[in-house]
Amino acid sequence: MSAIRDGARQVMAWLHGWTGLLLGWVLFVMCLAGTLSVFKPEIGCWMRPETVATADPADAIAAAGRWLAQNTRESTGWYLTAPDGRMNTVEAAYSDGGTFLYRALDPVTGAPAARETFGGEFFYRLHFELELPFPWGRLLASLAAAFMLVALVTGIIAHRRIFKDFFTFRTGKGQRSWLDGHNALGVLAMPFHLMITFTGLVTLASLSMPWGIAAAYGDDVLAMYHDLTPGIAERAATGTKVPLAPLAPMLREAQRRFGGAPVGRVYVINPGDSAAVVTAFRADSGQIGFTPAEISFDGTTGKVLAGWAENRPGVQTYNVVYGLHMGRFAPSLTRWLYFLGGAMLTLAIATGLVLWVVKRRERAPLSLGNRILERVNVGVLAGVPLGCVAFLLANRLLPLGTLDRLAVEVSIALWTAAAALATGVALPPKLAWPLLLGLVASGCALAPWFAPLGQGDKVILVGNLLLLGIAAGLAALVWRQTHPKAAPVRRRAARATA
Amino acid sequence: MIAAALLYLGMFALASGMSRHAPALLGHWHAADRVAQLPRIGWGLVTLSLAAALLTPDWPRALVAWFGAAPLAAGIVLLGLTFAPRMARASVGLAAALAVLGVGLSLAGARVYA
Numbered sequence: 001m002s003a004i005r006d007g008a009r010q011v012m013a014w015l016h017g018w019t020g021l022l023l024g025w026v027l028f029v030m031c032l033a034g035t036l037s038v039f040k041p042e043i044g045c046w047m048r049p050e051t052v053a054t055a056d057p058a059d060a061i062a063a064a065g066r067w068l069a070q071n072t073r074e075s076t077g078w079y080l081t082a083p084d085g086r087m088n089t090v091e092a093a094y095s096d097g098g099t100f101l102y103r104a105l106d107p108v109t110g111a112p113a114a115r116e117t118f119g120g121e122f123f124y125r126l127h128f129e130l131e132l133p134f135p136w137g138r139l140l141a142s143l144a145a146a147f148m149l150v151a152l153v154t155g156i157i158a159h160r161r162i163f164k165d166f167f168t169f170r171t172g173k174g175q176r177s178w179l180d181g182h183n184a185l186g187v188l189a190m191p192f193h194l195m196i197t198f199t200g201l202v203t204l205a206s207l208s209m210p211w212g213i214a215a216a217y218g219d220d221v222l223a224m225y226h227d228l229t230p231g232i233a234e235r236a237a238t239g240t241k242v243p244l245a246p247l248a249p250m251l252r253e254a255q256r257r258f259g260g261a262p263v264g265r266v267y268v269i270n271p272g273d274s275a276a277v278v279t280a281f282r283a284d285s286g287q288i289g290f291t292p293a294e295i296s297f298d299g300t301t302g303k304v305l306a307g308w309a310e311n312r313p314g315v316q317t318y319n320v321v322y323g324l325h326m327g328r329f330a331p332s333l334t335r336w337l338y339f340l341g342g343a344m345l346t347l348a349i350a351t352g353l354v355l356w357v358v359k360r361r362e363r364a365p366l367s368l369g370n371r372i373l374e375r376v377n378v379g380v381l382a383g384v385p386l387g388c389v390a391f392l393l394a395n396r397l398l399p400l401g402t403l404d405r406l407a408v409e410v411s412i413a414l415w416t417a418a419a420a421l422a423t424g425v426a427l428p429p430k431l432a433w434p435l436l437l438g439l440v441a442s443g444c445a446l447a448p449w450f451a452p453l454g455q456g457d458k459v460i461l462v463g464n465l466l467l468l469g470i471a472a473g474l475a476a477l478v479w480r481q482t483h484p485k486a487a488p489v490r491r492r493a494a495r496a497t498a
Numbered sequence: 499m500i501a502a503a504l505l506y507l508g509m510f511a512l513a514s515g516m517s518r519h520a521p522a523l524l525g526h527w528h529a530a531d532r533v534a535q536l537p538r539i540g541w542g543l544v545t546l547s548l549a550a551a552l553l554t555p556d557w558p559r560a561l562v563a564w565f566g567a568a569p570l571a572a573g574i575v576l577l578g579l580t581f582a583p584r585m586a587r588a589s590v591g592l593a594a595a596l597a598v599l600g601v602g603l604s605l606a607g608a609r610v611y612a
Contacts, residue, residue: 167513167572169580184576189569288558329559337566344569 379424387417
């Protein structure tokens with residue numbers, strides 16, 4: 001019986017290793033970006049220190065609407081997210097003369113923020129789109145999430161002493177220490193890891209498993225969207241130009257119908273057309289379930305066209321699952337716990353990838369494949385954080401009026417990560433680890449000092465302290481790498497000879 | 499606050515109940531007969547902590563926070579017993595004080611965050 005159990009464990013360990021390895025680097029990027037996305041609005045505030053004005057959500061959306069009406073041509077839609085207690089700008093995605101743009105708009109003037117940046121939106125998109133074109137990024141993210149779920153379940157089964165080793169971390173023992181660390185990071189936050197992976201998978205299920213939708217609706221995707229959100233009124237543009245009615249009264253009416261809850265998102269479809277529709281969604285921070293109510297207005301008259309408060313059990317179940325993944329309902333303390341869980345998962349993946357190499361190195365000299373793997377590990381595990389830090393530094397150092405500043409910031413982040421990957425592959429790991437991690441530490445240590453003077457906002461201060469803390473932690477790590485006490489293998493060899 | 503403090507106490511008791519960690523965490527106390535009872539006490543405290551979270555008016559959010567606080571409490575115990583067992587032991591007093599303070603505050607009618 002125990003032979004069968006041990007055999008099953010070995011198979012699970014094998015599957016755990018390979019699923020973790022095959023998409024481990026992709027999962028590392030996703031988890032790191034996802035962890036940072038917990039603080040998406042706060043990162044936005046940190047990256048736009050000049051924009052300090054605040055306004056009521058409805059007033060801010062109205063201001064954004066006035067600016068967009070004057071500054072966009074032939075727009076097919078504005079998709080606006082209202083400011084809340086966490087972020088002060090209006091996030092606007094809109095089409096202008098055939099191109100689709102993203103801007104953070106000042107809540108009072110409605111004009112784009114002086115420091116144009118994607119802010120936290122960069123990490124959020126990176127988390128599930130991986131900077132790849134639609135739908136390939138999302139499909140890869142789905143596949144990686146499925147691998148993650150398999151790796152988690154097989155990891156639990158393969159782990160021999162989940163409870164006995166629950167609190168165990170033996171330092172300075174080579175492979176044993178890496179395994180202890182990997183196990184602790186995985187096991188202590190296991191419910192979070194399972195929750196976040198499963199809910200993430202469900203979030204992209206309409207894309208990765210579309211057959212249910214296809215069976216019920218065929219090619220008529222619009223009918224599906226209408227059934228999902230009956231409060232969105234749809235009508236085709238007429239081509240007749242009629243100015244958009246003021247948004248503020250519509251938003252006040254929406255808030256009244258939401259029982260006083262603030263407006264979260266606002267879509268303005270075909271603005272300036274006689275068939276314009278304005279749809280307001282209730283803010284989603286009030287409960288775990290996401291988007292519980294929406295209401296549509298005629299964009300030219302302000303008359304209510306449709307309204308919906310969600311209470312269908314099936315849709316609500318999905319909303320709770322989706323809401324759990326997004327964590328937007330979370331008060332500040334819970335948000336930090338999400339951050340902690342995400343950080344633990346990111347580190348579990350990183351230690352797992354390192355462990356693959358360490359385990360094989362302690363048994364025999366590494367094969368060519370594993371030597372390449374070891375170097376790519378360095379490039380990815382240190383290079384992706386370096387790209388993230390480069391993004392923050394570019395935000396501080398690029399002049400304000402730079403042409404296409406948003407895209408330049410992203411390019412700098414991606415090229416830095418690519419250069420770090422190349423460095424990791426080119427240099428021996430003994431050199432590349434401290435070099436790249438040292439660069440990440442220096443970047444984190446430098447970024448807080450370039451903020452415009454006199455910006456004493458709490459979010460910026462906490463962000464700066466966090467960066468300095470990460471810098472200190474990484475600096476200690478680099479110090480340990482460059483000043484090894486005694487290699488564990490040598491110690492074991494010495495004991496054997498003694 | 500009550501739930502988080504109880505979680506730490508529970509995790510500490512669970513770790514102390516393991517023969518491998520008892521000497522580091524309990525110091526000269528580890529020989530006492532009560533060590534054998536520690537796992538049971540630990541599970542009891544963790545259950546109590548979950549109950550404290552579920553008894554708050556906004557229990558869905560408190561439940562999510564509880565699942566997040568569990569790795570935090572266990573992580574502090576793990577790091578404590580590896581690097582600073584004295585600090586881990588001293589934190590028991592702090593956590594117990596927090597739990598008592600939390601219970602006192604909620605009995606006095608104040609709103610205590612889980």
